[in-house]
Amino acid sequence: MHVVNMREQTAGHLSGRLTRQLDAWPAVRAGQAECGLGTGFSTTARRAGAQIVHLHGGDEAQVYLTRTVIARLGDALLESGRVTVAEGGDWVRVRLDTESDVTLAMSLASVAIQTDTVESREDMISPCQAPPPRVPMRARMPRRTNGGLCERRHDS
Numbered sequence: 001m002h003v004v005n006m007r008e009q010t011a012g013h014l015s016g017r018l019t020r021q022l023d024a025w026p027a028v029r030a031g032q033a034e035c036g037l038g039t040g041f042s043t044t045a046r047r048a049g050a051q052i053v054h055l056h057g058g059d060e061a062q063v064y065l066t067r068t069v070i071a072r073l074g075d076a077l078l079e080s081g082r083v084t085v086a087e088g089g090d091w092v093r094v095r096l097d098t099e100s101d102v103t104l105a106m107s108l109a110s111v112a113i114q115t116d117t118v119e120s121r122e123d124m125i126s127p128c129q130a131p132p133p134r135v136p137m138r139a140r141m142p143r144r145t146n147g148g149l150c151e152r153r154h155d156s
Helices: 006-011 013-024 067-080 099-115
Strands: 028-032 039-043 051-055 060-064 083-085 091-095 143-145 148-150
Touching (some): 013 028, 013 060, 013 099, 039 099, 051 099, 060 099, 091 099
Antiparallel strands (some): 039 051
């Protein structure tokens, strides 16, 4: 079962291919990404609900590797030119431009499954690198009342 919406399906066939491959793994299940944007893939073997891959649309995957794994593999990942590593984070981004990028993302997902233990999640997990949600322009703009500014209420 995957929760990829039509926009994500048409955004890139490579992210669709990655989705199909992850769906085929018995140790992985799809659902809404914890960040609220796109699809998240969780491990089922060790700690149900622990998300290891996010697809936020387009041709990019984010993989939860833990800071320890990133410290160990970071240089090799950066030298590949296909992976972006955020300093101090637990997630890496893999650009999905070629079939080999999908293979790389699957390999990193495999590493994520192997390293995803309760101990690896005891520390504060950094959020994925999803773009911040877009706030409607009306909600961002303060309104004027009686010549002064007041906060715009989001429930109005």
